[in-house]
Amino acid sequence: MATDVRTIDLGALHAELEERVGEAAQRLGVPGVAIGLYAGGQEDYLYHGITSLENPLAVDAATLFQIGSTTKTYTATIMMMLVEQGLVDLDAPVRTYVPELRLKDDSAAQSVTVLQLLNHTAGWSGDLHESTGDGDDARERFLAILAKATQNDPPGKVASYNNAAVNLAGLVIERVTGKTYEAVVNEMLLQPLGMAESFFFLNDVITRKFVVGHRKRKEQMQVTRPYALPRAVAPAGGIISTAADQVRYARFHLGDGTAPDGSRLLSDASLQRMRQPTASLHGAVLGDFVGISWLMRDVGGVRVLAHGGSTNGQQSSFDIVPERDFAVTILTNADEGALLHRELTEWILATYLGAVEPEVEPLPLTDEDAEALSGRYSAVHAYVDVARDGDALRLVISYTPDGERMIREIVGEVPEPKPIHVKLIPGDRFVVVDGDARGMKGHILREGDAVRALNVGGRLAYRTTA
Amino acid sequence: MTTAPLAGTSLDSARAQEALEDLIARHDIPGAGFAALRDGEVVATAAAGVANLDTGLRVTDGTIWQPGSIGKTYCTVLVMQLVDEGLVDLDRPVSGYIPGLRFADETATRTVTVRQLLSHTSGIDGDRIDETGALFGRSDDAVQRYVASLADLDQIVEPGRLWSYCNAGYIVLGRLVEVIRGATYESVLREKLLEPAGLGNTFCFPEEVVARNTAVGHMPSPDGTLKVAPIWVMGRSGGPAGVVPYASMTDLVRFADILVRGGIAADGTRILSAESVAEMQRPHAECPERELLGGHWGLGLLAKLDPGPAVYGHDGNTLGQTAAMRYVPERNLAFALITNRHQTNMLFAELCNAIVDDWAGITTARQRKPVEGMQVDASERFTGTYANVAAEIPVALSDGALSMELRPRRALAEPLDLTPFPLRPLDDATFLARIDIVDDDLQVAFLEPDAGGRPRYLHFGGRLYRRTA
Numbered sequence: 001m002a003t004d005v006r007t008i009d010l011g012a013l014h015a016e017l018e019e020r021v022g023e024a025a026q027r028l029g030v031p032g033v034a035i036g037l038y039a040g041g042q043e044d045y046l047y048h049g050i051t052s053l054e055n056p057l058a059v060d061a062a063t064l065f066q067i068g069s070t071t072k073t074y075t076a077t078i079m080m081m082l083v084e085q086g087l088v089d090l091d092a093p094v095r096t097y098v099p100e101l102r103l104k105d106d107s108a109a110q111s112v113t114v115l116q117l118l119n120h121t122a123g124w125s126g127d128l129h130e131s132t133g134d135g136d137d138a139r140e141r142f143l144a145i146l147a148k149a150t151q152n153d154p155p156g157k158v159a160s161y162n163n164a165a166v167n168l169a170g171l172v173i174e175r176v177t178g179k180t181y182e183a184v185v186n187e188m189l190l191q192p193l194g195m196a197e198s199f200f201f202l203n204d205v206i207t208r209k210f211v212v213g214h215r216k217r218k219e220q221m222q223v224t225r226p227y228a229l230p231r232a233v234a235p236a237g238g239i240i241s242t243a244a245d246q247v248r249y250a251r252f253h254l255g256d257g258t259a260p261d262g263s264r265l266l267s268d269a270s271l272q273r274m275r276q277p278t279a280s281l282h283g284a285v286l287g288d289f290v291g292i293s294w295l296m297r298d299v300g301g302v303r304v305l306a307h308g309g310s311t312n313g314q315q316s317s318f319d320i321v322p323e324r325d326f327a328v329t330i331l332t333n334a335d336e337g338a339l340l341h342r343e344l345t346e347w348i349l350a351t352y353l354g355a356v357e358p359e360v361e362p363l364p365l366t367d368e369d370a371e372a373l374s375g376r377y378s379a380v381h382a383y384v385d386v387a388r389d390g391d392a393l394r395l396v397i398s399y400t401p402d403g404e405r406m407i408r409e410i411v412g413e414v415p416e417p418k419p420i421h422v423k424l425i426p427g428d429r430f431v432v433v434d435g436d437a438r439g440m441k442g443h444i445l446r447e448g449d450a451v452r453a454l455n456v457g458g459r460l461a462y463r464t465t466a
Numbered sequence: 467m468t469t470a471p472l473a474g475t476s477l478d479s480a481r482a483q484e485a486l487e488d489l490i491a492r493h494d495i496p497g498a499g500f501a502a503l504r505d506g507e508v509v510a511t512a513a514a515g516v517a518n519l520d521t522g523l524r525v526t527d528g529t530i531w532q533p534g535s536i537g538k539t540y541c542t543v544l545v546m547q548l549v550d551e552g553l554v555d556l557d558r559p560v561s562g563y564i565p566g567l568r569f570a571d572e573t574a575t576r577t578v579t580v581r582q583l584l585s586h587t588s589g590i591d592g593d594r595i596d597e598t599g600a601l602f603g604r605s606d607d608a609v610q611r612y613v614a615s616l617a618d619l620d621q622i623v624e625p626g627r628l629w630s631y632c633n634a635g636y637i638v639l640g641r642l643v644e645v646i647r648g649a650t651y652e653s654v655l656r657e658k659l660l661e662p663a664g665l666g667n668t669f670c671f672p673e674e675v676v677a678r679n680t681a682v683g684h685m686p687s688p689d690g691t692l693k694v695a696p697i698w699v700m701g702r703s704g705g706p707a708g709v710v711p712y713a714s715m716t717d718l719v720r721f722a723d724i725l726v727r728g729g730i731a732a733d734g735t736r737i738l739s740a741e742s743v744a745e746m747q748r749p750h751a752e753c754p755e756r757e758l759l760g761g762h763w764g765l766g767l768l769a770k771l772d773p774g775p776a777v778y779g780h781d782g783n784t785l786g787q788t789a790a791m792r793y794v795p796e797r798n799l800a801f802a803l804i805t806n807r808h809q810t811n812m813l814f815a816e817l818c819n820a821i822v823d824d825w826a827g828i829t830t831a832r833q834r835k836p837v838e839g840m841q842v843d844a845s846e847r848f849t850g851t852y853a854n855v856a857a858e859i860p861v862a863l864s865d866g867a868l869s870m871e872l873r874p875r876r877a878l879a880e881p882l883d884l885t886p887f888p889l890r891p892l893d894d895a896t897f898l899a900r901i902d903i904v905d906d907d908l909q910v911a912f913l914e915p916d917a918g919g920r921p922r923y924l925h926f927g928g929r930l931y932r933r934t935a
Contacts, residue, residue: 052677054678054679055523055678055679057521057522057523133604133605133606134603134604134605134702135603135604135605135608136603137605201699202672202673202676202699203598203672203697203698203699205676206672206675206676206680206682206698206699207518207520207682207694207695207696207698208520208521209520209521212676212677213677223677224677225674225677226673226674226676226677227673227676227677228673229673
């Protein structure tokens, strides 16, 4: 429990933060970083590096980053506003608003609720990345793709990261408002919050200063292409924004539901409701619990609400701490930025808030567990092969032919499968002990004594018989 | 016919760079690109200024631009490939190829041919463009939806008689390509032209160019300061009329080189038959803008035939970028200029006179200027109001001086000058209008006098306007 409630002085810590950002960016090869901090009325910003290795411009206050899945919280916020307007019931079946919803499993299509779209418990495989074009009907056309989604669990049972469900939530928003998702977000959230530098469309990005993604290929950091923004996915990850605009958004969620001009956008009760745990994340990589879109974890007893983002070569974090009136967002233009924002967020929470999560001692690996866990697991486009390696388990992730094709389409190439090692920790979880993902936690889903699935990177991979 | 001596008149990148930098400095242009090619080799490139005034990104040889309506020449190549394959007959009505195609005029629907669309002689009142995509969207059916909306598009003149630049006509041609190939316009462009010709720096979608050095357009605001043009992604339905492709200057001249070589790409791949290229270059109509656009039009190409050698090409204007491409088959060369400032067309001649004409052995004419003190008898007969689907032009006489106004019929994204332009005579039916906002004189021609000597048509900016009052 954090007993010392420090007065946070952002200015005093700026120089050290700047040094740390510079060092981490250099070490990890991240070309550009923008950080926005808010603490009890103060704001602080830090800009580092360049927008693109090919066409370098200095990262500054006007620079646009893809915030990726932080957008999911915008979608959820809009949904809460529509609930308050009496247009949506969170516990109503999605078919109330989208009667023609089809899934492979018809009982799931019948029963899945709006809430279950916003807390990753919809139960189908959620990484459905087929393009549905760039028209206003992109989410409508997505219904045809959803109809092919494999149902892994009945809705509401387990949390497994689900992008497709949030796209569907976006369609619900479109159906009840009669407007496009982007127009609704603009009208109901971006404009009232004075977020004039947040966009969905390429036309707004291409005329401004923006970062492009980067990834290390063959030991060299390179620009990633495409700068992907498939329209169907806008509700799950489409916003492009600045650090300052993200801080405006954070301040809204830290406030009482009013806009800067005093007009009420959302009741305080609804803001709070979004923070009530609705499903367990088992202390794995995404956190302890999910609320209504918020991924929540306790760091040294301090409750942190989060939602970072991950696009083609841009990685970002977004963390707010209501009990300390604090927020930090770290936007980067490289895949390796994920390591940077994890390291820095950990340091920032510890240094600014005194919030530190104690290290967990790994458990010895019993023969029983090794036996129960070894084997092959499959996720929608990938396999995870697990085998004992001394006191640890070795995991190798490989892709199905379809998965490889999709990854090539989105990312341009298929990464080399690199084995990672994990050790067991309390709570039926495991922790990665080597490589870039070191420290990342996953968890084991059992049915009786048998291992049913592994949560790896937030998604469930199910035990196959092979 | 003169053939200028070629020995000793060289053009290299250093010379081009100097001239380009001088041009943009004198005319307050943010950035520009230039490339010249001869005998299949790029001999000079130049890249000056910034691609975007707000971000300061510098123009390089790799910068991707919006060549605008030069895209119509690409569209023409795709149509002529269909002719080569025996899938299209230029002189058949286009409605025979596109089921359900209808224009407002029944005769036009039945008789407008593919050839007439290619040569801007269909007479369709054609300046309808979905600039932002708000009307017809950005899905694969954008071109189809646009073409379906033409049922209320009238004629400005009967088919086959007069030349009037027609964007709608080219979008119909794009739809022709889509219907016959069974694929989207962009995919045909890529498969049938860009890939076989090795044009790797030419693109069809904004998503492909966003993570590159991409130039944005600039337009003067009412107070005269230059601002980044707010619309870069233009409506997808305009693709065949020139919204696509996006290209580097080097790729643009390498495309022109295909036509220089009679239809063959640099690596020997045949893109088009020599007969089709010849047909594209054959003059099909007279074009009143002799200095600006050469005086004749072929298929997808302007043609300047007199004095020789023959120069072919196309201009392009988007919201904030101005492009010109020319090639001279007789000299085996091609060149192109683009700026990211709105409507700088008149500077092309200036640059050509400075560094291209001697090298190419051509003479690029500047706009004729009025002769001092010239009077035109019975100026009264020009007065009245002329109109087309895009705008209305009232012409008035005051104190013996003619003037015209340009009144658009819908909100435009571009800046406008709504004050009257004085008209000064070039000859007894052609005038120059002084347009301050582009710092230039544009030609106004009066055509087809009726029995009373009053012109029935006004030709301005490439388009016909018909007398309504």
